[in-house]
Amino acid sequence: MSAELDELKDLTRALRRRASMSDASDWTSGRGAKAADAAAPESAPKTAPAKPARNAAPIAAARSGSLDELATKIQACRACELGKYRLQAVPGVGARDAKVMMIGEGPGFQEDHTGEPFVGRSGQLLDKILESIGLSRKTNVYIANIVKCHPMKNPSDPESHGNDRPPTPEEMDECRGWLEAQIRAIKPKVLVTLGASPAKALLRDQTPITKLRGQWRTFDPGGGLGPIKLLPTFHPAALLRNPELKKDVWEDMKSLRQELSK
């Protein structure tokens, strides 16, 4: 057994003792290997806040409809540079009457190839995290991303691994209308953003994710729905790189569970 594994097992035991983590015992005992399937949430380019997309009104009108209609439209969308190079758009997956919507940063290699969000190692960890508080993408959660197409370092090579990057503020602004329409269709009780990119984009707040996480905020998706509670937390890929962050995410999940019980 490797020294790394021993060290992580010790850490997990310590965390369990510290935070009474019995119901999170599965995902908190992760191996902590480097994430291979996700871009780095903390390394999004620090550019000025993005300007609204051109022709915003007609785009907003087109970005409406039922969840199924939206998925069809998203799959056909080639409106921005990301759409020109991706293999498949990734609308989202989960319960259409979800209480919780989890919002990641964007599809990676595996998502581009399968059309489903969070199918790699960070997706498996996300499923365990959800399970630890009685949630699942099959029954009561919808999982989507702030951008629907794979942001690539080298867009001409969607078949290469290690080609993922975080979406830029401009790309998130171009695409956010789809997410807002999905939120309006689902009407979840709570939104949870995963990592820095979606939190900063939706909240229009450049505060580091280390400070934003765990702080309840609100987000209004428009259409008269009104503000919805939003909880930023770390991206599962960050937990795979740094298992120390699991204790913070567990605190956030307990806070989410409490909010849902109200």
Ligand code: URA
């Ligand atoms: N897969 C996704 O769908 N989104 C992410 O943010 C990371 C991996």
